[in-house]
Amino acid sequence: MSEAGTQAPSEAPQQIAPMRHEFQFTGTGGEFFGIWIVNLALTVVTLGIYSAWATVRTRRYFRGNTLLDGHSFEYHASPVRILVGRLIALGLLIGYNVSVSFSIYALIVWVPIFFAAFPWLITSSLRFNARNTSYRNVRFNFVGTYGGAFKAYVLWPLAGIFTLGLLVPLARRAADYYYVNHHTFGGRPFETKFTAWQIYAIFLIGFAIAVIMAIIGAVFFGGVLVAAMPHGSAGGQMAPAMVPTFILLVALAEMAFIGLALAIATMVFNLVVAHTVLDGKHELGAALSPVTVPWIMITNILLTLITLGIFYPWAQVRIARYRIEHLSLTAKGSLDDFTSEAFGTQSAVGEEIAGFFDLDFGL
Amino acid sequence: MPVQGRYFFPRSTRFAAARASATAGGGLRIEDEAGTVLADVSRKDISVSPRLGNLARRLGFSDGSHFETTDNDGVDELTRALRLRVAGNVLHMLERSWRWALASVAVAILASYLFIVFGIPAVAKTLADRTPASVTAVISRQTLDFLDRTITGPTKLSAAEQTRALGLFRNVARHAPRGEHGYALKFRDGGPIGANAFALPDGTIVMTDQIWKLTRNDEEVEGVFGHEMSHVNHAHGLQSIYQASMIPAVIALITGDISQVSQMATVLPGVLVESSYARGFEQQADDDSAKLMLSMGAKPSHLADLLERLEAADCGKGGCAQGWLGSHPDTDVRAAKLRAETPK
Numbered sequence: 162m163s164e165a166g167t168q169a170p171s172e173a174p175q176q177i178a179p180m181r182h183e184f185q186f187t188g189t190g191g192e193f194f195g196i197w198i199v200n201l202a203l204t205v206v207t208l209g210i211y212s213a214w215a216t217v218r219t220r221r222y223f224r225g226n227t228l229l230d231g232h233s234f235e236y237h238a239s240p241v242r243i244l245v246g247r248l249i250a251l252g253l254l255i256g257y258n259v260s261v262s263f264s265i266y267a268l269i270v271w272v273p274i275f276f277a278a279f280p281w282l283i284t285s286s287l288r289f290n291a292r293n294t295s296y297r298n299v300r301f302n303f304v305g306t307y308g309g310a311f312k313a314y315v316l317w318p319l320a321g322i323f324t325l326g327l328l329v330p331l332a333r334r335a336a337d338y339y340y341v342n343h344h345t346f347g348g349r350p351f352e353t354k355f356t357a358w359q360i361y362a363i364f365l366i367g368f369a370i371a372v373i374m375a376i377i378g379a380v381f382f383g384g385v386l387v388a389a390m391p392h393g394s395a396g397g398q399m400a401p402a403m404v405p406t407f408i409l410l411v412a413l414a415e416m417a418f419i420g421l422a423l424a425i426a427t428m429v430f431n432l433v434v435a436h437t438v439l440d441g442k443h444e445l446g447a448a449l450s451p452v453t454v455p456w457i458m459i460t461n462i463l464l465t466l467i468t469l470g471i472f473y474p475w476a477q478v479r480i481a482r483y484r485i486e487h488l489s490l491t492a493k494g495s496l497d498d499f500t501s502e503a504f505g506t507q508s509a510v511g512e513e514i515a516g517f518f519d520l521d522f523g524l
Numbered sequence: 525m526p527v528q529g530r531y532f533f534p535r536s537t538r539f540a541a542a543r544a545s546a547t548a549g550g551g552l553r554i555e556d557e558a559g560t561v562l563a564d565v566s567r568k569d570i571s572v573s574p575r576l577g578n579l580a581r582r583l584g585f586s587d588g589s590h591f592e593t594t595d596n597d598g599v600d601e602l603t604r605a606l607r608l609r610v611a612g613n614v615l616h617m618l619e620r621s622w623r624w625a626l627a628s629v630a631v632a633i634l635a636s637y638l639f640i641v642f643g644i645p646a647v648a649k650t651l652a653d654r655t656p657a658s659v660t661a662v663i664s665r666q667t668l669d670f671l672d673r674t675i676t677g678p679t680k681l682s683a684a685e686q687t688r689a690l691g692l693f694r695n696v697a698r699h700a701p702r703g704e705h706g707y708a709l710k711f712r713d714g715g716p717i718g719a720n721a722f723a724l725p726d727g728t729i730v731m732t733d734q735i736w737k738l739t740r741n742d743e744e745v746e747g748v749f750g751h752e753m754s755h756v757n758h759a760h761g762l763q764s765i766y767q768a769s770m771i772p773a774v775i776a777l778i779t780g781d782i783s784q785v786s787q788m789a790t791v792l793p794g795v796l797v798e799s800s801y802a803r804g805f806e807q808q809a810d811d812d813s814a815k816l817m818l819s820m821g822a823k824p825s826h827l828a829d830l831l832e833r834l835e836a837a838d839c840g841k842g843g844c845a846q847g848w849l850g851s852h853p854d855t856d857v858r859a860a861k862l863r864a865e866t867p868k
Contacts, residue, residue: 192577195619202628205635218576218615225579233580235573258769263663265670297539298532298590347537501535501588 177494181446184488188226190475196222197474209251213244223477224294227485230496238293280310291344299499305343313339330364331357337433347499349440353433360432367425374421378414420455427454434488443496446489457483526555527602529580529593531562544583544591546605552583554591563589567606572599574612577619640797644770645763645804652762657726660762664724668710671730679711681733686711689731692742696749699820701757702727709749711736719834721748723755725762738833746820747827750813757812760805767801810858814865825866828859 200215217240224234260267284305291303317332334357341353427449434447461476531542531554540556547553552570554563569586573579581599583591593599603610618624679686693709700707707727714720714732721731729752739745755761814824835855 188577195621195625196577198625198628198632199615199618202632202635205632205639208639221573221576221579225576235582255769259765262765262769263659264666266666297537298588299535299537497536497538499537 179491179493181489181491182230184485184490185228186226186478186482186485187228188222188478188481190478193222193478194474197477210244213240213247216240216243223481229296229490230492232297235295236293237295238289276315280307280314283314284310287340287343296346297496297499299347299501302345302348302502303343304345305339309339309343330360333364333429334360337429341433341437345502346439348502349499351437351439352441353437355432355436360429363425363428363432366428367421370421371418374417378417382410382414416459420459423455423458424451427451439490440499442493444491444493446491447487448489449484449487453483454480525598525601527593527595527598529591529595531556531591532589534588542591544593544602546602550606552591552602552606567608570606570608572603572608572610574610575600575616576612644767644797645801647770648763648766649759651766652759655725655759655762660725660759663762663765664726664728667724668728668730672712675715675717676730676732677713677715679733680713681711681736685736689736689745692745693729693749696746696753696816696820699816700750700753702753707753707756719837721752723752723761725756725759727756729753729756735834738837739830740833741826743817743822743826744830746822747813747817747824747830750816751809751827753816754809754812755805758805758808760809764798764802764805768798771797807858807861810862811865814862818865818867823866824862828862828866831855831859831862 196218200211200218203211204215217236217238220236220238224236227234257267257271261271284303284307287303287305291301294301313335317328317335321327321329321332334355338353341351344351428451431447431449431451434445437445439445457480461472461480464472465476526543526545528541528543530539531544532539540562542554542556542562544552544554547564550567552565552567553561554565555561563585565585571584573582573584575581575596578594578596580592580594581596583599583602585591600610600613618628681689689711690709693707694704697704697707707729710728710730712730712732714734717732719732719734719738721729721735723729729749731748735748736745739748810827813827817824817827832855
């Protein structure tokens with residue numbers, strides 16, 4: 162078409178020095194508050210119909226404020242299609258709730274349906290979101306299959322359970338492989354690869370910390386419990402004055418374990434992303450702190466509760482900013498030569514239904 | 525005034541710094557910085573992304589190319605000049621204004637309130653009234669089966685006690701809306717739930733041995749029966765099922781995301797809403813029972829006596845156990861109301 166932006170007659174195109182680009186996030190809590198509160202009000206007033214538009218605006222806001230090398234990501238999903246899926250899913254959810262409260266045996270019907278549908282929902286949902294996301298005019302895609310999702314999200318977790326957790330790290334790796342290795346950008350693949358030892362190391366560290374926490378907790382709690390019990394009474398009741406202290410301790414313990422789970426998830430995220438390569442040459446990087454992420458998440462929950470929900474938009478922006486600004490891409494070669502695939506005309510029935518369930522994974 | 529931005533070539537990450545302007549013919553022209561025309565687009569081939577925050581705007585063209593700019597006001601001017609329809613400008617205006625944000629808070633709170641106080645109960649009542657008797661029979665049978673396998677045991681009351689209770693029950697039923705054959709009484713050992721009575725949707729009323737033992741006269745027993753029969757008459761059990769099914773669905777729909785933060789923040793409100801519905805039902809059952817007792821010449825204050833004794837039995841030093849009072853409103857309030865309805 163034109164000369165603008167095309168590569169110069171190359172002497173040695175592969176000799177371009179690698180360029181490291183940091184991801185940036187430009188959204189602000191105040192701006193998102195306005196969007197969120199209007200979304201909420203219109204959703205309530207329209208008895209939920211607007212929620213599909215609200216979802217699209219929210220996703221556009223977060224993707225659109227994510228910048229890489231000065232270009233933003235974009236989200237293109239049609240609210241009407243999300244609404245259709247959402248209404249079907251809502252019907253299923255109410256049907257499930259009503260039938261299960263009528264008769265617990267309804268689970269015999271629902272559980273197999275759920276297991277059979279789960280891989281399909283995940284695949285459709287990932288495809289829907291990938292295809293509706295673009296960067297620099299080129300769309301992402303997700304090419305995972307039902308069988309692959311069944312293995313990664315049903316069989317592997319079952320293997321993890323039946324081995325009493327021994328295979329959980331491998332199950333986690335299978336899910337991450339399925340997620341990353343079936344995403345493409347302009348038809349070029351993302352690929353991540355790391356050794357079993359690397360992921361086992363993370364889970365072992367997590368397990369060791371959990372054991373230490375449990376020991377500290379047992380010593381500490383034990384002391385408190387002994388202090389709380391009336392002396393000499395076997396199976397006696399706890400002194401009423403100790404009840405609030407006890408509840409506080411349980412809440413703290415719970416928070417500590419949620420924090421640990423988040424820390425492990427963060428380390429795994431770093432591992433997966435740092436080994437991801439686009440088109441065999443452009444390297445992704447992630448350097449999220451396994452201390453900072455749990456801190457942000459837990460304080461977000463507390464602040465949201467304390468402010469009766471008003472803090473929610475700031476919480477969302479806060480965690481998004483931290484995560485996004487600790488990602489990078491090291492481009493080896495030009496990013497100018499990606500082109501969109503043609504997939505605009507395929508049937509979208511599955512995507513419409515799955516759109517609701519919003520099984521947002523990873524990021 | 526041309527708008528400065530970037531032109532992306534069809535279906536490609538390749539781009540050029542460019543400017544867009546409306547042509548005299550009513551189309552859009554994209555030129556690069558040197559003035560070379562990159563694209564001439566007719567207005568019907570343009571789709572403009574709605575304005576949102578400070579996001580870059582995108583003018584998408586039907587050949588898979590697009591023009592992108594952060595000059596939002598410039599784009600709005602351009603679309604006016606081209607008479608292009610852009611969705612969402614009103615939304616953007618709402619989202620940017622603090623006055624509208626405050627109004628939105630008010631609207632959201634008011635509408636949620638109306639929906640929770642009137643909407644959900646009305647829908648649940650409509651559904652409960654239209655649930656076929658065959659379904660209520662199945663639910664009731666299964667609930668009782670489930671309780672028998674997990675919580676309650678066979679009654680230990682003597683045949684004489686059972687006969688006396690059944691006589692009282694039939695007498696109360698004759699004064700109740702469904703009549704003598706509209707209700708059935710079953711005896712069970714309460715096990716962990718202790719002194720308790722509950723109504724199943726098909727009219728079956730279960731009384732535990734423990735609550736029978738706690739009563740001191742016939743009128744107290746009649747008060748309990750009247751209370752449970754009221755639950756049957758208004759299909760409170762079915763209504764609770766429908767309400768409980770709707771609350772999570774409504775929350776999922778409103779928040780639109782199922783993230784950890786929103787989940788943790790919405791569990792508590794869900795529980796609070798459910799228990800407030802339950803309190804409403806209990807109050808209604810108390811009121812009905814009082815009326816029924818009066819129509820039989822009994823004194824509602826007897827039910828008040830029993831309530832207080834129940835509370836004393838359920839509540840030890842360490843707090844109240846989950847008994848007949850668990851989901852019920854404050855005993856003091858209920859007892860006072862029942863006594864107020866008792867003629868001196």
